Amino acid sequence: MNDNRSTDVIVLGGGAAGLMCAAVAGARGRHVTVVEGSKRCGKKILMSGGGRCNFTNLYSTPENFLSANPHFCKSALARYTPADFVALVEAHGIAYHEKERGQLFCNESSKQIVAMLLDECAAAGVDIRVNTPIEQVRRDAQGGFIVDTPAGPLHGESVVVATGGLSIPKMGASGIGYRIARDFGLPVRATRAGLVPFTVDASARAAFAELSGIATQVEATCNDGLFDAGLLFTHRGLSGPAMLQISSYWQPGDTIVIDWFAGTDVGDWLENERAARPNARLASALATRLPRRLANWLAERCAPGNKRLKQLDATTTPVLIDQLSAWPFSPAATEGYRTAEVTLGGVDTHALSSATLAAKDVDGLYFIGEVVDVTGHLGGHNFQWAWACAQAAGEVV
Structure with missing residues (x-):
């Protein structure tokens, strides 16, 4: 032609x-x-x-x-x-x-x-x-x-x-x-x-980098989006199917809510764990559900000092439950069109x-x-x- x-x-x-x-x-x-x-x-x-x-x-x-x-x-x-x-x-x-x-x-x-x-x-x-x-x-x-x-x-x-x-x-x-x-x-x-990984600002990058490569199942919500899927830590922020999906609903300045227990009732889980092994450290208990390094990371942030389960009182327990079931994640940006x-x-x-x-x-x-x-x-x-x-x-x- x-x-x-x-x-x-x-x-x-x-x-x-x-x-x-x-x-x-x-x-x-x-x-x-x-x-x-x-x-x-x-x-x-x-x-x-x-x-x-x-x-x-x-x-x-x-x-x-x-x-x-x-x-x-x-x-x-x-x-x-x-x-x-x-x-x-x-x-x-x-x-x-x-x-x-x-x-x-x-x-x-x-x-x-x-x-x-x-x-x-x-x-x-x-x-x-x-x-x-x-x-x-x-x-x-x-x-x-x-x-x-x-x-x-x-x-x-x-x-x-x-x-x-x-x-x-x-x-x-x-x-x-x-x-x-x-x-x-x-x-x-x-x-x-859209369908793109998130980045964190420079001040948070070191904390995320130490977990780079760790993957786990979560429930993520933002605006009208809710997804139960995999999350992956990267050296720059968060990726994995849950984050890619929620990125299409996220706008700059929005906070993403991450449920590390993917819909399981954290309060019930904690009560059962405390009854079964009250002397166990929080990180040890979390490691039965989450990758060990992530369990340690979350334990330190949710209840500093890696307390024993029996030490979680009426003041710390609600905060812990809230952090594990509704962790607020505010990305700095996405990786963009690249x-x-x-x-x-x-x-x-x-x-x-x-x-x-x-x-x-x-x-x-x-x-x-x-x-x-x-x-x-x-x-x-x-x-x-x-x-x-x-x-x-x-x-x-």
């Missing part, structure tokens, strides 16, 4: 949503060109799930997504379910397993999901162009679009913006999708890093059709995937959104 030849659909971005949409549209007989700025497609897919791609979640529902317009995702998710994507995976002979809580992973490699999408695109006659940065998108005189690239302009009847968000810039992330939206008059909601798995915010969904992902006021322009203000929880939900919204747009573009 010549660089300036017209095509039916230009998909901007060769990630999960872009490739899926291109394959669906191509299978309908549409001539589709995918424009990818980096040298290969599906780079975030390749790194996801520790290299095995957590490609969906069996229990994905609209409640697993954050958006200023929470009803927006319902239509697409209802029409393309996790079972639909699993059927595609199975049709390509990709072995997979459920890790926990509905999270599905490839048995072998994330490369299989990328290969599947590329095979689907090839079968549908999709033209994929890598190493082709997007410079600008503009209207042409005939009512279609021109996509300017260093290799020359591309002309298309429709454009699908699947450029992703700002997370992990080393993978090629940029704000081009938001700029395109603004160029065409669509509102863009403020963006910030390590964030997703970008919160994005193209305002009030300006898009929930049925087709089309811009309501710009004929032929669509926005799908992470660039849109729909962000999933950890555990395969963001991929399910990518597949579902891509299918919705691909069926009509």
Whole structure:
């Protein structure tokens, strides 16, 4: 295909949503060109799930997504379910397993999901162009679009913006999708890093560093978010699934409440322990539930002096219970887009059709995937959104 030849659909971005949409549209007989700025497609897919791609979640529902317009995702998710994507995976002979809580992973490699999408695109006659940065998108005189690239302009009847968000810039992330939206008059909601570890200020870093590498199960709450999942100490702060999840609900200045007993009644536990072994030190008792170093760390902070259980009186006991069940953690910041798995915010969904992902006021322009203000929880939900919204747009573009 010549660089300036017209095509039916230009998909901007060769990630999960872009490739899926291109394959669906191509299978309908549409001539589709995918424009990818980096040298290969599906780079975030390749790194996801520790290299095995957590490609969906069996229990994905609209409640697993954050958006200023929470009803927006319902239509697409209802029409393309996790079972639909699993059927595609199975049709390509990709072995997979459920890790926990509905999270599905490839048995072998994330490369299989990328290969599947590329095979689907090839079968549908999709033209994929890598190493082709997007410079600008503009209207042409005939009512279609021109996509300017260093290799020359591309002309298309429709454009699908699947450029992703700002997370992990080393993978090629940029704000081009938001700029395109603004160029065409669509509102863009403020963006910030999501599913990202927390950092602590310099004065607290030494205390956290001594526990670096320790993991435990906790219950974490902040604003409307509550998650029972793993927590990991790092040399800079806190990470692990519980912290990544709660980061999407946290705003600078907020305090996160951590229950080290993950929902178990601390008062009952303490009463039982005190009755069973009154001479045991608090740290020793805590070590029956928590990693030893963490137990020592908490004992010193909750009841200085590592008292024996029988020494915990009516004054110290309520404070101890409160600290263990509702530990206040005030992060200094997050690690930011550098390590964030997703970008919160994005193209305002009030300006898009929930049925087709089309811009309501710009004929032929669509926005799908992470660039849109729909962000999933950890555990395969963001991929399910990518597949579902891509299918919705691909069926009509």
